[in-house]
Amino acid sequence: MRALRLAAGAELATLAVLLANLTTVHWPQVSSAVGPTHGCAYLFVVILTARRSRNPRTRAAALVPGIGGLLVLRRLAQAST
Template sequence: MPSPPLTIAARVELISLVLLFANLATVHWAPVASLLGPVHGCAYLVVAGATFRESRDVRTRLLAFVPGIGGLLVLRRMRASADESMSGTGR
């Protein structure tokens, strides 16, 4: 199962990207971009680092580098892998 920091970082990564795009498409306030850009970048790096720490699977690690939704894809893959191993049908 993914750790709570990975789960939080994955959600922050997606939400911050959506807010950055919404800001860009509407009012394009520079202070909003100045705040959300580093938040998104930090969440992206936390997702990548936590994924490398928690998973040995190469495909899962590569998913961490998909911008915006990579964290959620990692969570989905890690949860599916955990469910398979618990049910005894591991790969």
């Protein structure tokens, strides 16, 4: 769960940086540095969710860009209680 929490946070943070860059100065250096980091965090969320959950709805939630990891964490927390 810790790895999933870290990946979900990184996914959301990097998306925020990318969107802020896009709406303000649009520096290509920021996009080229943060874009692959966001992509890796997104893939980590999808892979960790696939390994952790068999529920198709939880797996589908992981595919939502940006907030998918947070949605998965919420669904897993609800399922464990």
